[in-house]
Amino acid sequence: MEIVKTDIAIVGAGGAGLRAAIALAEADPKLRIALISKVYPMRSHTCAAEGGAAGVIKSDDSMALHFGDTVGGGDWLSDQDAVEYFIQEAPKELTQLEHWGCPWSREPDGSVAVRPFGGMKIKRTWFAADKSGFHILHTLFQTSLKYPSIQRFDEYYATDLLVEDGRCQGLTALEIRSGQMKQFQAKAVIIAAGGGGKMFPFTTNGNIKTGDGMALAYRAGTPLKDMEFVQYHPTGLPNNGILLTEGCRGEGGVLFNKHGRRYLQDYGMGPETPIGQPVLKTMELGPRDRLSQAFWGEQKKGNTVSTPWGDCVLLDMRHLGEKKIDERLPLVRDLCISYLGKDPVKEPIPIRPVVHYMMGGIHTDTRAATRLPGLFAAGECACVSINGANRLGSNSLTELLVFGKRAALSAIEHIQSGFPTSKDAALAAQAQASEARIDALMKKTGGTETIAGLRKEMMETMETNVGIYRTGSELATACDKISELRQRYANIALHDKTHVYNTDLMQALELKSMLDCAEAVTVGARERKESRGAHQRLDFTERDDVNLLKHTLTHYHPTDPPRIEYLDVVITQSQPGVRDYSGAKK
Amino acid sequence: MSERQIQLEVLRYNPETDSEPRYQSYSVPCLNEWVVLDALNYVKDNLDPTLSYRWSCHMAVCGSCGMMINGEPKLACKAFIHEYTDQIRVDPLANFPIERDLVTSVEDFITKLASVKPYLIPKSDQPVSAGEFKQTPAELKKFKQYTLCINCMLCYAACPQYGLVPEFLGPAAISMAHRYNQDSRDGGRDERQEVIASDEGVWECSFVGACSEVCPKHVDPAGALQQVKVASTIDWYKEHLMPWMKK
Incomplete structure (x- = not known):
């Protein structure tokens, strides 16, 4: 097996991975950096983020306000020391991107423009029309091309971490175009491989979002955190789950039920605000969890609109006018016309909540370090946690910059502490074991289960039992079913036994990642007997700060x-309080 | 939602088992609102797990699923079944070497993109602590369109010149150079000019305009190439006829 010796290996080349790579290259040009991703960097799902990235820059805003919005938005499950670091670094990172050429939208005077987002007291979302993630990703990718020390391994699938003498010292990865396994020896590894929304059938997530990075760390013995917190974005296209950015509402779009009522006022987010005059942190500018939960309520009351794609409510942007929609929301208009045949300039758009983001992930501290020495994580795959029980829209793009860089700096500190590298033979033995597992999967015949079949059952289980509102009995069903599917996974066999670009093999490995992550989600949810943020239980309707102001840590078992295990939330300045999104009291 | 049966004819090639490419036909029950990518996914999940192709976002922004659909370069996620008859042929993206089935090699494109220095080379160094560079909406508008390239490579598949002269830098790479050249914050045009004004650069373009026709993001690379040609010509005149004009 070929051995690639490097200083730091990064798994994932989306926003967080690229930011980490650039930070490493800038810190020390002599560092050898291996940037490993199962797709070419510009295919990473950062590209699909639309609305923008939060950072305090305007004179009417303050760090205290960003802190309060984030911690309250997260229903006090965020670690406040992490949030403090995050908000301080946020404007620097967004400005740094500007210096690298990111085409942020501008005010007439040439300064960077900001737009309102849900759950924010002040406008603070930097945006590049409604293609913010796309521009961030391409700016980072193109900037990374400046640095010869960043060696890319595009279309390599990471299969196992190498853990020896209690430290992470590299990984094995499959070169997809040849089917060859490579051993990467590294003094530190950073995982930045995104979330796992594809365990659900109806999601804004791309095909590649299969939780591989989370599962990689999890299987190596480092815990996942708060996996039960899955964010539904309130406004997805009903037929295929394509995201319509929160910017639609930030710019003034409103939500109606089938009676033409602005129903959010019936869910503690009123009183109704005049159309065309959005009020921050009120009505349509409430947080995502509350808006998705309100949809569920309307559905139960029979107030939703029936469409060929299921129950919907209506997002009306007509009053914004064609000029503003084309300037601020051009992608949204294009997506609505292309994929739904409806023009938001002319008619309201039917929408429904859609799985969007995982607040949980690999447990890290504020240094982006996991419990496994030498292993760091950043971006959606990590849980530091700034997002708590519900992420505030536009905090995730900033998060991948802030903690992508932080992971890089921490990895350098780890290297400088001077651990010896373990013997090649020990690492090689692990790498060979990893290769042998893939070989066995390739050669296996007589399978009684199919990848597509198991995947479908997993998705249906998650959709039916682990949705916006949950119950103990449904969650118990889901736990049993996912556990069963993990057992049945042993009975798959590949149809494709060849080596070049074998996507049958890729899908088998991705399914394994998703099942492992799904089990962490379902077990975490079943055991969390309270309602907090995106985790709402019909059998435990209140938040329980006495017993559950804690993070869930999930430890893998094969x-x-x-x-x-439970871990106390870090509180530095804000005790749990009431989340108030009613305009009335302001 | 009406359903109809489509014959999907897909080019198959596995270098380990096939001496040459062949077509394989699949009968796929399609909903009328589907895109060709949905039909391929149906094949993969229900008929033939050995079919290989790239895809991710399903919303025309990641640029993974470029392929030839009835001979035209398209994103499979934006090629609507209702725009086709019941017989649809799918080939890998033209002008690129096939790795396997519908998967082509991206390496040449990436190398070319990297060669034009597609990153900001600032006019003046300014620390992050000094805040953002100012840029008016009008200055942004000068290059915004060229930032929209998703690197899907459809323009290379459509470009007759790239098919004939593989060394040609091609539409997307030159447009990206132009994007940075037009950015009010950038001062790197001279460095990029060495590459894009070379023999393999903009002068190879025969200005057929096919690149702009197939671009799913309306980047208009042909327009960018034309502007680069004009600017390069002016450079030449400045240098050779009016050396005192050279900046």
Whole structure:
């Protein structure tokens, strides 16, 4: 097996991975950096983020306000020391991107423009029309081309971490175009491989979002955190789950039920605000969890609109006018026309909540370090946690910059602490074991299960039992079913036994990642007997700060359900309080 | 939602088992609102797990699923079934070497993109602590369109010149150079000019305009190439006829 010796290996080349790579290259041009991704960097799902990135820059805003919005938005499950670091670094990172050429939208005087987003007291979302993630990703990718020390391994699928003498010292990865396994020896590894929304059938997530990075760390023995918190974005196209950015509402779009009522006022987010005059942190500018939960309520009351794609409510942007929609929301208009045949300039758009983002992920501290020495994580795959029980829109793009860089700096500190590298033979033995597992999967015949079949059952289980509102009995069903699917996974066999670009093999490995992550989601949800942020239980309707102001840590077991541990939330300045999104009291 | 049966004829090639490419036909029950990518996914999940192709976002922004659909370069996620008859042929993106089935090699494109220095080379260094560079909406508008390239490579598949002269830098790479050249914050035009004004650069373009026709993001690379040609010509005149004009 070929061995690639490097200083730092990064798994994932989206926003967080690229930011980490650039930070490493800038810190020390002599560092050898291996940037490993299962797709070419510009295909990473950062590209699909639309609305923007939060950072305090305007004179009417303050760090205290960003802190308060984030911690309250997260229903006090965020670690406040992490949030403090995050908001301080946010404007620097967004300005740095501007210096690298990111085409942020501008005010007439040439300064960077900001737009309102849900759950914000002050406008603070930097945006590049409604293609913010796309521009951030391409700016980072193109900037990364400046640095010869960043060696890319595009279309390599990471299969296992190499853990020896209690430290992460590299990984094995499959070169997809040849089917060859490579061993990457590294003094530190950063995982930045995104979320796993594809365990649900109806999601804004791309095909590649299969939780591989989370599962990679999880299987190596470092815990996942708060996996039960899955964010539904309130406004997805009903037929295929394509995201319509929160910017639609930030710019003034409003939501109606089938009676033409602005129903959010019936869910503690009123009183109704005049159309065309959005009020921050009120009505349509409430947070995502509350808006998705309100949809569920309307559905139960029979107030939703029936469409061929299921129950919907209506997002009306007509009053914004064609000029503003084309300037601020051109992608949204294009997506609505192309994929739904409806023009938001002319008619309201039917929408429904859609799985969008995982607040949980690999447990890290504020230094982006995991519990496994030498292993760091950043971006959606990590849980630091700034997002708590519900991420505020436009904090994730900033998060991948802030903690992508932080992971890089921490990895350098780890290297400088001077651990010896373990013997090649020990690492090689692990790499060979990893290769042998893939070989066995390739050669296996007589499978009784199919990848597509198991995947479908997993998705249906998650959709039916682990949605916006949950119950103990449904969650118990989901736990049993996912556990069963993990067992049945042993009975798959590949149809494709060849080596070049074998996507049958890729899908098998991705399914394994998703099942492992799905089990962490379901078990975490079943055990969290309270309602907080995006985790709402019909059998435990209140938030329980006495017993559950805690993070869920999930420890992997190869065959059995995971072991659960709880960890206190870090509170520095804000005690849990009431989340108030009613305009009335302001 | 009406359903109809489509014959999907897909080019197959596996270098390990095939001496040459062949077509394989699949009968796919399609909803009328589907895109060709949905039909391919149906094949992969229900008929033939060995079919290989790239895809991710399903919303025409990641640029993964470029392929030839009935001979035209398209994103499979934006090629609507209702725009086609019941017989649809799918080939890998033209002008690129096939790796396997509908998967082509991206390496040449990436190398070319990197060669034009597609990053900001600032006019003046300014620390982050000094805040953002100012740029008016009008200055942004000068290059915004060229930032929209998703690197899907459809323009290379459509470009007759790239098919004939593989060394040609091609539409997307030159447009990206132009994007940075037009950015009010940038001062790197001279560095990029060495590459894009070379023999393999903009002068190879025969201005057929096919690149702009197939671009799913309306970047208009042909327009960018034309502007680069004009600017390069002016450079030449300045240098050779009016050396005192050279900046």
